[in-house]
Amino acid sequence: MDQLTLGFISAYNERVEPFMNGTIKVDGVELIPTYSHPAETFWRQLKFGEFEVAEMSMSSFLIARSQGADMIALPAFPSRRLxxxxxxxxxxxxxxxxxxxxxxxxxxxxxxxxxxxxxxxxxxxxxxxxxxxxxxxxxxxxxxxxxxxxxxxxxxxxxxxxxxxxxxxxxxxxxxxxxxxxxxxxxxxxxxxxxxxxxxxxxxxxxxxxxxxxxxxxxxxxxxxHGFLPVNHAYIIRGDIHRQHPWLAAKLYDGFVRAKALANQKLTEQIPTALMFGQEYTAKTRELIGEDPFPFGIKANRAMLDMITGFSCEQGLTPRKMKIEELFAESTLDT
Incomplete structure (x- = not known):
C-alpha cells in the first residue's frame, strides 16, 4: 500500500503527543503535524478545511455537522475540563x-x-x-x-x-x-x-x-x-479523505488509543519536580475520578455524548439532537 501523507493540526496534548511526534505510527500513513492554539485550529478548519485530520471543538462540530459539513469524527477525546x-x-x-x-x-x-x-x-x-x-x-x-x-x-x-x-x-x-x-x-x-x-x-x-x-x-x-468529565474536543477527518480511504478512521483511532496508553504509562514521570506533592495530588485525582478520566471510544462515552448533544439542541445551537451514528466514523461505532 502506498504511503498516505496527511496534514494533522492539533494543540500540544500529552495524550496525543506520541502520535504527533511520530513515536506512535500507523501503517501506511505519514502524519505531518502542525501545532496550533485550539481557537485558531478550529477557526481555520471550519472556514477553510485546510487539514485532512484536525482537532475540533465538540460544540462547533455538532453545529457544523447539523449544517451538513463534510467531516466525520473519531471518538478520541484529548481534552476534558470542569x-x-x-x-x-x-x-x-x-x-x-x-x-x-x-x-x-x-x-x-x-x-x-x-x-x-x-x-x-x-x-x-x-x-x-x-x-x-x-x-x-x-x-x-x-x-x-x-x-x-x-x-x-x-x-x-x-x-x-x-x-x-x-x-x-x-x-x-x-x-x-x-x-x-x-x-x-x-x-x-x-x-x-x-x-x-x-x-x-x-x-x-x-x-x-x-x-x-x-x-x-x-x-x-x-x-x-454524572460519571464522566465533560469533553471539550475530538478529532475529525475531512469527508473527502474519509470516503477515499474508508480504512483510515479505524487506523487513526487505534493510533490515538495507543498514544494515550503510552502517555498514561509515563504519567508519573511527567510530574514536575517543582510540585513537591505532585505524587500525592495525582493519587488524590485518581481517587476522585478514577484511573482513566480520559476514556476514548463510544461505549465509555455514551452518557457524555447523550448529554452534550442534548444540551446543544436544548440551547438552540443545533436544530435537533444529533445522533451518534451521524457524527462518528462507522468503523468506530463499536469501540
Whole structure:
C-alpha cells in the first residue's frame, strides 16, 4: 500500500503527543503535524478545511455537522475540563454561589464554544439557573470566531451582547462591567488571533474570586453525579479523505488509543519536580475520578455524548439532537 501523507493540526496534548511526534505510527500513513492554539485550529478548519485530520471543538462540530459539513469524527477525546469551575466573579456582584447567577452578566470567549455549552447546561441542570435568566457577553468578533465560520445567530430568547473590541473578558470583569466570566481557561493566557484576553487585561485581581473555591470538591460532585468529565474536543477527518480511504478512521483511532496508553504509562514521570506533592495530588485525582478520566471510544462515552448533544439542541445551537451514528466514523461505532 502506498504511503498516505496527511496534514494533522492539533494543540500540544500529552495524550496525543506520541502520535504527533511520530513515536506512535500507523501503517501506511505519514502524519505531518502542525501545532496550533485550539481557537485558531478550529477557526481555520471550519472556514477553510485546510487539514485532512484536525482537532475540533465538540460544540462547533455538532453545529457544523447539523449544517451538513463534510467531516466525520473519531471518538478520541484529548481534552476534558470542569468548565464551571473556571468561572470567576467580581466581589461587588453580590454573587456567593452558582445559584446567584440569575440576572447577572456572564462573559465567555464565544457563545457557541464547548466551554460555554457545558457552562450553560451545568448551571441550568445542576444548579437551577436558566440560560435565559443570564445576560451573555461574547469576546470574539463576528469575523474572527467559530460562529463566524458556521453562521452563528444568537438563539431566540437569549440576552446576547458582544464585548467592545477595545476590551476583553479579563478587563471587563476587573472593571465590573461583567459580574462573572470564564477567565480561568488554561488557554486564556496564550496569545492567538481570536481572543483578546491575552493582550488586554489588568493586574488588579483583588476583587476577583473563583465561583468554586474548591475545584476538586466540585469536580468530585460532578463526577459522582454524572460519571464522566465533560469533553471539550475530538478529532475529525475531512469527508473527502474519509470516503477515499474508508480504512483510515479505524487506523487513526487505534493510533490515538495507543498514544494515550503510552502517555498514561509515563504519567508519573511527567510530574514536575517543582510540585513537591505532585505524587500525592495525582493519587488524590485518581481517587476522585478514577484511573482513566480520559476514556476514548463510544461505549465509555455514551452518557457524555447523550448529554452534550442534548444540551446543544436544548440551547438552540443545533436544530435537533444529533445522533451518534451521524457524527462518528462507522468503523468506530463499536469501540
Amino acid at each position: 468548565f464551571q469551575t473556571e468561572l470567576s466573579y467580581h466581589l461587588d456582584s453580590g454573587i456567593t454561589k452558582p445559584e446567584d447567577l440569575g440576572g447577572k452578566k456572564l462573559g465567555v470567549a464565544e457563545y457557541q464554544q464547548t466551554a460555554a455549552l457545558w457552562i450553560r447546561g451545568i448551571l441550568e441542570h445542576d444548579f437551577g439557573v436558566s440560560q435565559y435568566k443570564i445576560h451573555w457577553y461574547m469576546e470574539r468578533s463576528e469575523e474572527m470566531s467559530h460562529g463566524g465560520a458556521t453562521g452563528f445567530k444568537p438563539p431566540e430568547g437569549i440576552s446576547f451582547s458582544r464585548i467592545d473590541r477595545s476590551k476583553s473578558l479579563k478587563s471587563t470583569l476587573m472593571a465590573h462591567e461583567l459580574d462573572v466570566a470564564h477567565v480561568s481557561s488554561p488557554w486564556v493566557r496564550q496569545a492567538n488571533t481570536l481572543d483578546r484576553s491575552s493582550r488586554i487585561g489588568g493586574d488588579d485581581l483583588s476583587k476577583i474570586r473563583p465561583l468554586f473555591p474548591d475545584r476538586m470538591a466540585e469536580g468530585a460532585r460532578f463526577y459522582r453525579k
